[in-house]
Amino acid sequence: MSATPSTAFEIAAAVRAGSVRAIDVLEAHLGRIAARETDIHAFNLVTADEARAAATRIDDMVAAGRDPGPLAGVPIALKDNMCTRGVPTTCSSRILEGWKPPYDATVVSRLAEMGAVSVGKTNLDEFAMGSSTENSAFGVTLNPRDTSRVAGGSSGGSAAAVAAAFAPVSLGSDTGGSIRQPAALCGVVGVKPTYGTVSRYGLVAFASSLDQIGPFSVDVRDSALILESISGHDALDSTSIPQGPLDLLSVLDHDVKGMRIGRITDMPEGADPDVLGRLEAAFDALRAAGATIVDVELPSLKYGLTAYYLIAPAEASSNLARYDGVRYGCRVDAVDTNSMYMATRAAGFGDEVKRRIMLGTYALSAGYYDAYYGKALKVRRLISDDFARAYGKADVLLTPTSPIPAFKVGEKADDPLSMYLCDVYTIPTNLAGHPAMSVPFGDSRDGLPIGVQVMASTLGEQPMFKVASALERHMNSSGVRS
């Protein structure tokens, strides 16, 4: 093979064919990490030695005539909230500093079985709470497209790792937009699949009813490849849908002729004009490709953000209660157990995490439950009902992924509410458990990447990927940026 393969799809094919060695692919990526990681800070930990050992095993298998699997030799970066046996898993929090899980997350073991090579653990907002990766206890991740700007969050490290070509693909987790928003800000593809398609076993929980793992990649095909690899039922996750892996690669070349693309007429306002301009361009491109644009109403969408900021913190307040200093991670000793809890949690958690624990504890407290958490659950049902009506008319919906392109580091750090607004378009999907993905669709006038969000109904990954693939084809053929 003359050209060095760069996508996961090409790498796996070349490694399986024996035309390229996994170790050489890995070294090329480690070389880029060595050159640029100090400027970007995508990783909390680069596991170069373990990766070299894994790549060598892959090459040995190929040499011995055995097939290492559909992801043979593909370097992959893992968000540092996925458990990796014997490798520190911090959630970018002091409270878990030094903790080494005794087990692998289901996604981690599936990737390894398929021949992927983990290159390290990527930075995130502490416990995935944030939209800029500025809430990491270990420093901010910078946007490879403009290092004065944030990479988005909470999976900023995984988005930046792909944008900087530290790895062709990575995994993130998305609770309210934590894959899609950084993908948009970094100019890469990011997918949040249907709740229950990818096992959460071994994903450190933020908000259990919303969390879902998904891929980042440069192109749509690689996300399809990774999602096919990690999806499918897992007996260790009771919320896992009892079905086989998603079938996605086979639909990518299908055209979108006759598909119904929904435009939300009562979409929350406040998006940047450049962002809205690219969304219009996306509608135009799909119309030109033979799709029909239909108007849909989602009147309850505007309550999504509020409902999310009650439900997610409520679950988080419970999920994060286990970090008490008794069994693992950080412990600050004190005179008695209660004082030890308080000292440990005061020292171990950052401000945003504490803010959400307090919010969530309050929302669940006796006397407040009905007014806050209970009402938020009702809104969640209303949003699902609205979506159900909308998907009666449309196969997919198109919105901006983020209301704004990548912002400057520090710009929103002291204003939690404006930071929360970054997720206004992504949150409703999580509340409904639906799939959605962000596809790069050109740049702002300042040259910053802009993503378009393709949303679909439960298990609507096929139409979603068809449309995403069509948008990508349009961009590649229009020559704006490839």
Added chain:
Amino acid sequence: MSPAEIVVAPNDGSYLIDGYELVCGLEVHVELATATKLFSASANRFGDEPNTHIDPVTLGLPGALPVLNRHAVELAMRIGLALNCTVQPSTFHRKNYFYPDMPKAYQISQYDQPINVDGWLELPGGKRIGVERAHLEEDTGKSTHVGGTGGRIHGSDHSLIDFNRAGVPLVEIVGRPDIASPDEAKQYVTELRQILVAVGASDAKMEEGSMRCDANVSVRKPGAPLGTRCEIKNVNSVRSLGRAIEYEARRQIALIEAGESIRQETRHWDETDGRTHTLRTKEDADDYRYFLEPDLVPLDPGAEWIEAVRAALPMLPRERRLRLSQATGAPADGEAVMVVVERGQDDYVLAVAESGADVARALVHVKEAYAEQGARPSVPAADLARMIVMETSGKLTSTQAKTVLAELVANGGGDAEAIAAAKGFEAMDLTALEAIVDGAIAAQPDAWAKYCAGEEKAMGALVGAIMKASKGKADGKAVTALLQSKRG
């Protein structure tokens, strides 16, 4: 629940302490006899080395997720059905509170939609005690507080935690406040224990903690509104339960009589001083912030499974007692029937009867001599039956029968006739006995005259002489009968 919502079964007034009625409801936790834990594959075993049955789920490690144990659901349904509950679709909630032996800082439990609701348990005497619910939940780990006094966390030097028990499946059986006396409370727990063992749900050993009992106690004047209740914890035996309830009732009555009010609180039973002590007041109670457990899906066993479990339920203790009572003529709530059914020896008694023995004698012998034998006595039923036939046909006196039976039990069976012969218990037929009786009457005419005149005490001298003459082989009952018939 506010006191006004509680409906209490009418107290029949048979139990009053200093003019006050007792109102008591029990909450019983039982560990289910599953092979593995409620939400993970670690073994559910008592008494092993600490922290040997643990895994990421048990320890609440980051990222671990619960998966419901199907067998635990089945055992919970058995309990519910045996307690006449409705089995319904249910959900799991998180009960949030911090404690070092609670690894996730929340307990997964059932809250507003428990698997079993609205049942009852019938006491041996026939009174029904309501069962509000019987729900599934996970157990905590076990803390051992080192140093300090009394094994309490307060004042200890350090604490050790064993997570083997964490995640063990429990069913909490919440009884309605229908219990009106300490004795009823003891009967309830004893009966419940037998039901749990009978359906194979639990070994239900209070001393090992596989069955734990908390008592809600209040008192009131007959007809008055319900009093403030206190919850009594740390009751570790049926006997302690009765003592603790009685102590607590008397404590509350003394307060009321002194013009003071009862504080709603949780109290700790101290076995050594026989008192209850304040553990925490209502004001200190945690706000558990219950919410639906997002890591689990709703549990709907479906009619087919429920009916299969119902159909496979074994005969329950109450039915066994009725069956044995009908067969023997002994009262169903009498000591012999109660004891034999509790030991699980009723099938055996009936088998002895089937081998040709008098069933009432079989009941008495098994009750008296089989305390150590358990549900599968080592003496073959036919061997005991032969001994009983000898006894009822007059070949053995009741004293001799006991001796032979002791030998049978000691040897795990044997030929009763051979044992009797070896002991020199030759058969004494009625003709031989009558001759001895006539001899005694002739030798003691005064005693005989007094006896004939209605002086029953005079019979003692005659019987003594007959026994002596027969070298103890005469059956006391047969002798009495002979004497009575001769008196006319």
